[in-house]
Amino acid sequence: MSGMKMNRPESPANGSKVCAVCRAKASQICGGCGEIAYCAKEHQKQHWPIHKTQCKPYKIVFDEKFGRCMVASKNIKPGEIIFREKAIMTGPKQGCLPCCLTCYTSLENVEEASLFRCPGCNFPFCQEKCAKNSVHSEAECSVLSKTKSRITINDMTKSHPVYQCISPLRGLLLKTTQPKLFEPFKGLEDHNNLRRKTEFWGVYQVNVVEFLHKVCELSDQFTEEEIHSACGALDVNAYEIRPPNSGQQRVLGVFPLASMMSHNCVSNMNHVIDGNYQMTVRASVPIMRGEQVFSSYALALEGTRERRALLRQSKLFECDCARCSDPTECSTYLSALRCQKCSTGFVLPIRPLEEKETPWRCSQCSYKLTAVVVNRVVDKLKEEFEAIGPNEVEKFEEFLKRHATLVHPNHFLFTSARQSLSQLYGRDERFLLNSLTMEQLERKISICQQLLSVANIVEPGLTRIRGVTLYEMHAPMLLMARRTFEAGQCTSAEFKEKIEAVRSILAEATRILSLEDPASTEGAMGTAAVQALDQIQRWISSM
Numbered sequence: 175m176s177g178m179k180m181n182r183p184e185s186p187a188n189g190s191k192v193c194a195v196c197r198a199k200a201s202q203i204c205g206g207c208g209e210i211a212y213c214a215k216e217h218q219k220q221h222w223p224i225h226k227t228q229c230k231p232y233k234i235v236f237d238e239k240f241g242r243c244m245v246a247s248k249n250i251k252p253g254e255i256i257f258r259e260k261a262i263m264t265g266p267k268q269g270c271l272p273c274c275l276t277c278y279t280s281l282e283n284v285e286e287a288s289l290f291r292c293p294g295c296n297f298p299f300c301q302e303k304c305a306k307n308s309v310h311s312e313a314e315c316s317v318l319s320k321t322k323s324r325i326t327i328n329d330m331t332k333s334h335p336v337y338q339c340i341s342p343l344r345g346l347l348l349k350t351t352q353p354k355l356f357e358p359f360k361g362l363e364d365h366n367n368l369r370r371k372t373e374f375w376g377v378y379q380v381n382v383v384e385f386l387h388k389v390c391e392l393s394d395q396f397t398e399e400e401i402h403s404a405c406g407a408l409d410v411n412a413y414e415i416r417p418p419n420s421g422q423q424r425v426l427g428v429f430p431l432a433s434m435m436s437h438n439c440v441s442n443m444n445h446v447i448d449g450n451y452q453m454t455v456r457a458s459v460p461i462m463r464g465e466q467v468f469s470s471y472a473l474a475l476e477g478t479r480e481r482r483a484l485l486r487q488s489k490l491f492e493c494d495c496a497r498c499s500d501p502t503e504c505s506t507y508l509s510a511l512r513c514q515k516c517s518t519g520f521v522l523p524i525r526p527l528e529e530k531e532t533p534w535r536c537s538q539c540s541y542k543l544t545a546v547v548v549n550r551v552v553d554k555l556k557e558e559f560e561a562i563g564p565n566e567v568e569k570f571e572e573f574l575k576r577h578a579t580l581v582h583p584n585h586f587l588f589t590s591a592r593q594s595l596s597q598l599y600g601r602d603e604r605f606l607l608n609s610l611t612m613e614q615l616e617r618k619i620s621i622c623q624q625l626l627s628v629a630n631i632v633e634p635g636l637t638r639i640r641g642v643t644l645y646e647m648h649a650p651m652l653l654m655a656r657r658t659f660e661a662g663q664c665t666s667a668e669f670k671e672k673i674e675a676v677r678s679i680l681a682e683a684t685r686i687l688s689l690e691d692p693a694s695t696e697g698a699m700g701t702a703a704v705q706a707l708d709q710i711q712r713w714i715s716s717m
């Protein structure tokens with residue numbers, strides 16, 4: 175990586191390390207950070223009270239291209255915790271539906287009589303206890319009370335622009351309520367200079383800056399620039415959280431250390447955020463000393479044009495990672511079309527980083543298409559895909575069948591359709607597992623396999639999608655094995671072999687899903703996976 179500055183550990187000119195306690199020649203290195211060396215175990219033990227606050231498997235360094243970024247200071251194994259961090263603030267996401275400002279429960283289906291309106295500001299909450307929470311009552315309520323005579327949020331089924339102000343306001347109010355937390359918030363990249371030239375700047379100017387200045391009377395406390403910085407810091411850095419009861423809504427959380435991770439379209443970490451808004455970041459694949467810890471700010475199962483557009487718009491940079499630069503997206507062909515001329519080749523962008531201008535060419539017959547034509551085809555397909563309801567199994571299947579001659583089997587819209595189908599077969603009330611035919615069970619397995627073949631490349635290692643898909647795959651495999659055996663269509667030895675295969679899939683799913691928050695859907699799946707694995711293991715040993 176060019177231009178990266180790293181603070182190297184103290185070592186003599188010949189490169190060998192010295193003991194941090196006695197400066198004798200060191201023979202061992204701290205396993206936690208890979209940085210500090212010791213001559214013997216005793217000195218390591220003696221040094222621990224001092225070293226433990228600095229013992230981290232990463233460093234924050236500066237790079238000309240990425241800005242501040244996180245680099246592994248030792249080799250990190252898959253599953254190893256890189257860091258844990260609690261959110262310094264949380265708040266509603268732009269464009270959200272009205273929600274409780276404390277627990278973020280969606281108020282969409284709550285009757286007016288069941289709402290609690292805060293006596294100070296009249297904002298709706300799910301219950302009185304939430305309105306009394308200190309984040310609201312001790313800071314923002316008095317600011318929002320200025321809106322009381324002007325705003326009443328009545329329609330819970332439509333987003334209200336006032337919610338756009340809440341998260342920036344919470345960030346800004348840290349200045350007086352929690353100055354220690356305001357420092358890292360203020361230090362986040364806001365990209366004001368780039369954002370100033372975008373259409374969003376004007377929207378924030380009206381909906382947030384002018385609202386906080388004119389309606390909330392905060393012009394003495396925060397300048398226009400400071401308010402825009404808060405909006406930018408959130409757009410560029412905040413993580414999306416799925417709190418329980420919030421329905422489909424996402425909440426924003428600010429994690430200053432996690433914000434230091436650069437983006438790569440194939441990340442090497444995974445993160446879990448628990449109910450207390452604590453984030454745990456682990457390596458999903460081996461990370462070697464000196465390598466960056468990369469998060470993915472975009473959805474890994476999207477195509478290059480879609481990921482790069484999101485990163486350009488919300489994170490203000492042009493991603494040129496290995497995946498974006500490769501026309502085949504690391505051989506996944508997630509954006510490839512089928513050639514309509516020779517029908518055996520796939521049409522790929524010649525210069526994938528120039529999505530608006532690049533010609534696309536068939537890998538077999540050199541048939542060419544312009545970017546405009548390709549983008550139009552994909553946009554039309556996307557429109558059709560987005561019109562499919564979440565449980566419409568038949569429509570997803572129809573979509574896959576109808577367009578099989580148009581796009582690569584792994585096309586990102588097909589992969590998304592498969593992701594939905596992998597969950598619907600076996601879970602949707604019309605397709606419960608035990609009611610599935612052998613053909614449908616086979617279909618579920620093949621959908622999961624195809625999904626895994628893509629996930630293994632773009633979300634490799636200990637990642638949520640792999641854990642969930644492996645778990646989804648084990649159940650039809652197990653059921654098929656049992657049905658076949660009970661029908662006398664396989665021998666005991668063959669049956670045992672099939673069960674062994676299920677066991678190994680389930681063991682991997684368990685390893686991945688056990689890293690999830692037990693209160694989350696994936697965490698619950700992890701618990702179920704542990705039980706299923708235990709049962710299968712007992713079953714195998716009794717065979």
Ligand SMILES: C[S@@+](CC[C@H](N)C(=O)[O-])C[C@H]1O[C@@H](n2cnc3c(N)ncnc32)[C@H](O)[C@@H]1O
Binds near residue numbers: 242243362363436492
């Ligand atoms: C969440 S911040 C990461 C920390 C940031 N580098 C800093 O110094 O504060 C996101 C910003 O980092 C930079 N960045 C992250 N990943 C990048 C990448 N793959 N290529 C170029 N810039 C990147 C961009 O400026 C982006 O808006």
